[in-house]
Amino acid sequence: MPAFRPPSDWETVYAAAEGYHFGEEPSQIARTALSFYRLFEGPRDGLALDLGSGEGRDTAFLAGAGLKVAARDVSPTGLAKTRMLLARTGVSEDRVDLEQADIRDFAYPAETYDLALAANVYQFLTLEEAPLHIARLQSATKLGGICAVGVFSPAMAGWGAQIGDHFSATADELLAYFSPRSGWLPLDRTEYWTYRPVNEMMVSFAYVVARKELR
Ligand SMILES: C[S@@+](CC[C@H](N)C(=O)[O-])C[C@H]1O[C@@H](n2cnc3c(N)ncnc32)[C@H](O)[C@@H]1O
Numbered sequence: 001m002p003a004f005r006p007p008s009d010w011e012t013v014y015a016a017a018e019g020y021h022f023g024e025e026p027s028q029i030a031r032t033a034l035s036f037y038r039l040f041e042g043p044r045d046g047l048a049l050d051l052g053s054g055e056g057r058d059t060a061f062l063a064g065a066g067l068k069v070a071a072r073d074v075s076p077t078g079l080a081k082t083r084m085l086l087a088r089t090g091v092s093e094d095r096v097d098l099e100q101a102d103i104r105d106f107a108y109p110a111e112t113y114d115l116a117l118a119a120n121v122y123q124f125l126t127l128e129e130a131p132l133h134i135a136r137l138q139s140a141t142k143l144g145g146i147c148a149v150g151v152f153s154p155a156m157a158g159w160g161a162q163i164g165d166h167f168s169a170t171a172d173e174l175l176a177y178f179s180p181r182s183g184w185l186p187l188d189r190t191e192y193w194t195y196r197p198v199n200e201m202m203v204s205f206a207y208v209v210a211r212k213e214l215r
Contacts, residue, residue: 001191003006004160004161004162004165004199004201004203005161005162005168006123006124006152006161007103008124010054010073010074010075010078010170011074011075011076011077011078014054014055014075014078014081017055018192019118019196020055020057020081020085021054021055022054022055022057023132023187024057024058024060024085024110024121025057026057026058026060026061026062026121027057027150028125028190028192028207029117029119029120029148029150029190029207029209030050030057030058030061030062030117030119030148031061031118032148032187032188032190032207032209033115033146033148033209034061034062034115035086036146036187036188036209036211037114037146038050040146040211042114042115042144042145042146043114044066045066045067045068046067046068046114046115046145047067047068047069047070047112047113047114047115048062048063048067048068048070048080048113048115048116048117049069049070049071049112049113049116049117049123049137049140050062050070050071050072050117050119051071051072051081051103051106051116051117051118051157052072052073052092052103052119052121052124052125053071053072053073053078053079053121054075054078054082054119055075055077055078055081055082055085056071056078056079056081056082056083056085056086056098057085057200058117058119059071059082059085059086059096059182059210060082060085060089060091062065062072062091062115063086063091063095063096064089064090064091065164067095067114067115068095068096068097069095069096070096070097070099070112070113071096071097071098072099072100072101072103072106073101074100074101074102074103074110074115075100076100076205077097079098079099079100080102082096082098083098084159090144103118103121103125103133104129106126108136108137108140109140110139110140111139111140111141111142111143111215112140112142113140113141113142113145114142114144114145114146115145115148116137116138116140116141116145116146116147116148118133118134118137118147118148118149118150119148119150119207120150120152120205122134122149122151122167123151123152123163123166123167123168124166125167126167129165129167130151130167131167131177132147134177135177137149138177138178138184138212141212142212143213143214143215144193144212145207145211145212146187146210146211146212147156147164147178147184147207147212148208148209148210148211149174149177149206149207149210150205150207150208151167151168151169151191151205151206151207152167152168152169152170152204152205152206153168153169153170153191153193153204153206154169154170155170155191155204156168156191156202156203156204156205159193159201159202160201161201161203168206169206170191170206171189171190171191171206171208172189173206173209174189174206174207174208175189175208177208178208178210180213181215182214183212183214183215184210184211184212184215185210185211185213186208186209186210187210187211188207188208188209189207189208190206190207191204191205191206191207192204192205192210198210202206
């Protein structure tokens with residue numbers, strides 16, 4: 001079997017998928033971010049950001065939990081599936097500001113989001129862009145808010161994936177962006193390997209969830 005290369009055309013992936021390519025259940029990073037959000041008593045109807053929202057599993061999860069969610073993705077099929085998931089799970093579209101957009105054009109309004117999530121999207125930016133977007137996501141997180149970033153772990157290459165052109169980070173490398181000296185309280189640092197049947201291989205990811213304590 002040829003080595004796995006991450007897709008560059010997610011529109012085709014989502015359009016070809018039977019049902020939801022990533023499933024309908026929320027990602028591990030979104031579940032972790034929301035559990036800390038609640039632990040720190042984030043506002044019940046706070047504002048969340050889901051960048052690279054895909055088919056909407058995390059958008060639906062966060063909106064279903066009572067947050068207002070701004071979700072952005074380039075894939076129109078991903079957005080259409082998000083709308084279907086919201087309808088099916090009984091979450092009002094009024095809770096979601098859903099737009100087709102390239103995140104490179106996203107304004108990252110300062111100190112705006114109570115929960116700011118970028119789940120496995122920054123690896124699709126260039127090696128130069130990705131760290132800048134992590135910093136912009138951090139600045140868009142409100143003081144006291146939760147910021148969560150997940151990307152490929154370089155360990156995936158060990159399983160034969162061709163991710164050389166993609167931004168990747170170990171959990172410790174990601175954690176270095178969230179140092180207490182720069183005002184962050186790290187809450188979760190995870191790196192995991194999981195078998196993905198659609199790709200017939202192990203894939204590996206790293207993520208960090210942190211609370212913004214200082215500007
Ligand atoms: C690995 S998927 C993750 C989707 C979602 N976060 C999840 O976990 O289900 C990456 C997503 O990022 C989106 N994406 C990639 N580059 C993007 C860009 N420059 N602007 C907006 N979305 C982008 C893709 O369309 C895709 O939906």
